[in-house]
Amino acid sequence: DIQMTQSPSSLSASVGYRVTLTCRTSHNISNYLNWYQQKPGKAPNLLIYTASSLQSGVPSRFSGSGSGTDFTLTISSLQPEDSATYYCQQTYSTPPWTFGQGTKVEIK
Amino acid sequence: QVQLQESGPGLVKPSQTLSLTCTVSGGSISSGGYYWSWIRQHPGKGLEWIGYIYYSGSTYYNPSLKSRVTISVDTSKNQLSLKLSSVTAADTAVYYCAREGWLGGRPPTGFDYWGQGTLVTVSS
Numbered sequence: 001d002i003q004m005t006q007s008p009s010s011l012s013a014s015v016g017y018r019v020t021l022t023c024r025t026s027h028n029i030s031n032y033l034n035w036y037q038q039k040p041g042k043a044p045n046l047l048i049y050t051a052s053s054l055q056s057g058v059p060s061r062f063s064g065s066g067s068g069t070d071f072t073l074t075i076s077s078l079q080p081e082d083s084a085t086y087y088c089q090q091t092y093s094t095p096p097w098t099f100g101q102g103t104k105v106e107i108k
Numbered sequence: 109q110v111q112l113q114e115s116g117p118g119l120v121k122p123s124q125t126l127s128l129t130c131t132v133s134g135g136s137i138s139s140g141g142y143y144w145s146w147i148r149q150h151p152g153k154g155l156e157w158i159g160y161i162y163y164s165g166s167t168y169y170n171p172s173l174k175s176r177v178t179i180s181v182d183t184s185k186n187q188l189s190l191k192l193s194s195v196t197a198a199d200t201a202v203y204y205c206a207r208e209g210w211l212g213g214r215p216p217t218g219f220d221y222w223g224q225g226t227l228v229t230v231s232s
Contacts, residue, residue, distance in 0.1 A: 001171075034218035043204055043222035044155065050215050087155060091208075091216040096170040097145075099155040 002027050002090050006100035014108045019075040021103045023088035028068045032092040035064055035073045037084045038102075044087060048073060075105075083107045110135040112205050112223035120199075120230050126192040130205030130223055131185070138163045138183045143208045145219065146179060146190045148201040156201075160208065161188055195230045202227050 003026035013019050023033065031051035036044035046055045048064035051071060061076045075082055088100040116128035130144070137144060146158040159169035161179045169177045178191040192199060202225040209217035 030215075032215045036219070043206075043225055044219070045222075046218045046220050049218035049220075053217075055218065055220065089155075089218070091218075095157070095160070095168045096172070097157040099157070101154045 001096055002029060002092060002098055004088055004090060004098055004100035006086075006088055006103050008103060009101070010104040010106065012106040012108050013078050015078055015080060017078045019078050019082075019105065021073040021086055021105075023066075023071045023073070023100050025069045025071075025090055027092070029090045029092035031067050032090055033064075033066065033071050034089045034091065035062075036087045036089065037082075038087065039084045047086075078105075078107065080107055110207065110221045112207065112221055114203060114205055114223040114226040116226060116228070118227060118229060120195055120228060121232050122196055122230055123194055126190070126195050126199060126203075126228055126230070128190045128203055128205075128226065128228070130188045130190075132187065132207075136183075137181060137186050137188065141209060141211055143210050143216070144181070144188045145206050145208055146188075147204045147206055147219070149204070149225070150198075150201045158190065158192075158203075197230050200228065200230045 005024045007022045033051045035048040038044040052064045063074045085102045085104045087102050111133045113131045120126045143160040145160040159179050161167045176193045181188045204225045205223045206219040207221040
């Protein structure tokens, strides 16, 4: 299975700050990488697919980049409603699809 | 607007079979171009993909659960189902069904619709 490592495991930042989350994979997965936001008690919400494509309805302050084994999710101007846990997920080649362990983002 | 809704017992005894159903509304499972997955999340933990099914009945399971998992589809009811046999306390989790777009020759486009999730507790 392809292993996913997210960093940091948690962070705290102020409203308006630029925040960057990282996801590293154990194998080259090209751009087969998705990002999700999950708030407590809710299902995950797709933010970014194929590394850099913004899902419909997602605010433009969210962006994704990377290819191969290193990927980033950037929130350009952190908002109070962005407090959540963020997961990366790979869909390279054949299943099983795997998720990272998550990064918890808190607002200072 | 596509909606997914999981249903099933919230409490299952050890060694028994966990059975859940996901009802899809606002879209047809048979429309093609989408794979329908089950995903679970242990309390306070991350996400684990269980497996998927295509409307044709084609399935793929996570090898870690393959010997115990069966996913099926009933296109007439627009439902998919999950059966997990020989459950233990380690199977206690919130179970989600989700839709994934995937057209041939292109990368999957992520799980764009999810059910609200259902907590299943394995306990005697």
